Amino acid sequence: MAADNFKLTLHMVSSLDGFIAKKDNSVSWFETSSYYKKGVAGQDAETFLKTIDCYVMGARTYEHAVALSASYGWAYGDTPTIVVTNRILPAERKNIEFYSGDLNVLVNERLKPNYNNVWVAGGAILAKELLQLQLTDEIRVTILPVILGDGLLFFNHIGLEQALHLKDVTAYKNGMVELCYAFKKE
Amino acid sequence: MAADNFKLTLHMVSSLDGFIAKKDNSVSWFETSSYYKKGVAGQDAETFLKTIDCYVMGARTYEHAVALSASYGWAYGDTPTIVVTNRILPAERKNIEFYSGDLNVLVNERLKPNYNNVWVAGGAILAKELLQLQLTDEIRVTILPVILGDGLLFFNHIGLEQALHLKDVTAYKNGMVELCYAFKKE
Numbered sequence: 001m002a003a004d005n006f007k008l009t010l011h012m013v014s015s016l017d018g019f020i021a022k023k024d025n026s027v028s029w030f031e032t033s034s035y036y037k038k039g040v041a042g043q044d045a046e047t048f049l050k051t052i053d054c055y056v057m058g059a060r061t062y063e064h065a066v067a068l069s070a071s072y073g074w075a076y077g078d079t080p081t082i083v084v085t086n087r088i089l090p091a092e093r094k095n096i097e098f099y100s101g102d103l104n105v106l107v108n109e110r111l112k113p114n115y116n117n118v119w120v121a122g123g124a125i126l127a128k129e130l131l132q133l134q135l136t137d138e139i140r141v142t143i144l145p146v147i148l149g150d151g152l153l154f155f156n157h158i159g160l161e162q163a164l165h166l167k168d169v170t171a172y173k174n175g176m177v178e179l180c181y182a183f184k185k186e
Numbered sequence: 187m188a189a190d191n192f193k194l195t196l197h198m199v200s201s202l203d204g205f206i207a208k209k210d211n212s213v214s215w216f217e218t219s220s221y222y223k224k225g226v227a228g229q230d231a232e233t234f235l236k237t238i239d240c241y242v243m244g245a246r247t248y249e250h251a252v253a254l255s256a257s258y259g260w261a262y263g264d265t266p267t268i269v270v271t272n273r274i275l276p277a278e279r280k281n282i283e284f285y286s287g288d289l290n291v292l293v294n295e296r297l298k299p300n301y302n303n304v305w306v307a308g309g310a311i312l313a314k315e316l317l318q319l320q321l322t323d324e325i326r327v328t329i330l331p332v333i334l335g336d337g338l339l340f341f342n343h344i345g346l347e348q349a350l351h352l353k354d355v356t357a358y359k360n361g362m363v364e365l366c367y368a369f370k371k372e
Contacts, residue, residue, distance in 0.1 A: 016327065016350060016367065017341035018204045029347070036352040131333070141202065145350040145367060147317070150343050155203035157336050161215070164202060164331040166222040166361035175352035177365060181202065181331060 006112045009138040010120045010127055012154045016143055019151035020124060025064065034145040034175025041173055052079060054115040056106075058126035059085035065121075066092050076121070082110070084126055107135045124154050131158045138167070138182050145175035192298045195324040196306045196313055198340045202329055205337035206310060211250065220331040220361025227359055238265060240301040242292075244312035245271035251307075252278050262307070268296070270312055293321045310340050317344045324353070324368050331361035 014020050015029070022029065055076050057065070062083040065075055069092070078095055086100050099106055107130075111118050120130060130136050164181035171177050200206050201215070208215065241262050243251070248269040251261055255278070264281050272286050285292055293316075297304050306316060316322050350367035357363050 016325070016365075017344065018339075033349070034351045036355075038355075039352075139202070143365065145352045147341070147344065147346075147348045147350065149346045149348070153204075155333070158203065158333065160333075160335045162333045162335070163219070164333065164361070165220045166225075166331045166357065166363065169222075169224075169355060169357040169363055171352065171355040175350070177352065177355055179202075179329070179363060 005116045006118070007116065007137045008107060008111070008118050008120065008130070008135060009140055010130060010136045011140045011142070012122065012127065013142040013144065014154050015146050015148040015151075017147050017149065018153050018155060019148040020122065020154045021064075021152040022148060023151055027068065029146055029148060030144065032144050032146055032175055036171055036173055036175045039171040039173040039175070052117050052119045054111065054118045055079055055081040055121050056111070056118060056126070057081065057083055057121040058123045059083060059087055059089060061122040061126075062089065062096075064123075080115075082106070103129055103133055103135060124152055124156055127154065128156060128158050131162070132160055134160075134162070134183070136183055138180065139164070141179045141181075143177045143179070191302045192304070193302065193323045194293060194297070194304050194306065194316070194321060195326055196316060196322045197326045197328070198308065198313065199328040199330065200340050201332050201334040201337075203333050203335065204339050204341060205334040206308065206340045207250075207338040208334060209337055213254065215332055215334065216330065218330050218332055218361055222357055222359055222361045225357040225359040225361070238303050238305045240297065240304045241265055241267040241307050242297070242304060242312070243267065243269055243307040244309045245269060245273055245275060247308040247312075248275065248282075266301075268292070289315055289319055289321060310338055310342055313340065314342060314344050317348070318346055320346075320348070320369070322369055324366065325350070327365045327367075329363045329365070 012020055074093060080095050082097050082099050083089065084099050089098060099110065120127065163184040165184055167182050168180040198206055260279060266281050268283050268285050269275065270285050270292070275284060285296065306313065349370040351370055353368050354366040
């Protein structure tokens with residue numbers, strides 16, 4: 001049964017102070033210049049990304065990814081990508097679908113029967129709803145070596161306490177740290 | 187010259203979503219029940235704490251530490267402890283001093299000539315001022331395996347972007363992760 005292997009992972013890339021975007025949406029802060037001798041190189045992360053069989057993202061994250069694709073290419077390859085939105089947006093690629101409605105239905109009826117390793121690529125609004133509905137199995141937080149001081153918070157007072165289980169910690173040579181937690185299910 | 191070895195470290199213990207206190211000030215969430223097989227035991231942290239020769243904290247952190255000391259003992263031992271406050275507070279122990287005024291003067295005239303390894307134990311207001319004045323050499327963030335969902339944020343929009351250099355990452359058996367960064371001085 002596919003559902004047994006199903007995993008919904010929430011991913012965020014943030015500054016140490018928890019921001020996922022600057023007010024002006026500029027992304028140069030992603031290019032950090034720290035060097036951490038004990039860190040690992042980035043290849044592990046790339047191998048890992050290949051195991052993702054579906055991406056889910058909010059409308060603003062999608063629009064931002066589309067804007068960035070002009071300079072950096074489309075970040076999510078040919079992997080099926082579902083954009084959660086109530087708006088009518090253009091599908092920039094063949095592998096983009098749009099979903100509007102109940103997130104429980106999305107996860108249990110649309111994702112679980114079809115995919116194993118679903119990755120929520122943002123943003124903050126979608127993440128907050130998924131966390132509040134306790135639909136997430138795992139959370140991966142990539143912390144960049146910078147304090148931004150202002151911007152869009154990833155965790156914006158979700159209002160629900162949830163115990164986590166630390167699964168993995170990876171420090172990269174560029175000073176990025178990735179923390180992976182499973183949600184403890186009661 | 188003492189100033190060459192001087193280091194002001196800002197320390198925070200927070201939930202994954204960046205909260206350092208719950209609204210009701212209860213502390214049971216500090217006792218996390220995660221188990222991380224690859225983590226190290228806690229002894230390293232204790233050896234490290236002995237190198238601290240002065241603690242600095244805000245008034246609320248002090249009052250909270252005093253309240254907790256009834257059940258858990260005083261957390262900062264006989265190490266000199268300076269409480270930054272404009273209020274008149276009782277000194278609960280001989281090694282407590284109070285300071286009111288300019289934080290530049292505190293750091294450069296009071297701390298630098300007398301101590302090497304000064305540890306700022308909180309809270310959020312004092313940390314924000316020290317960060318804004320760029321008086322901090324190092325920041326240590328201890329992340330507990332829990333999402334609190336609400337409470338007092340440590341980094342409350344400090345409004346100043348600052349590049350960091352990752353110095354160390356330690357994962358503990360109990361699922362705590364400690365990240366240590368140096369501030370990049372321009």
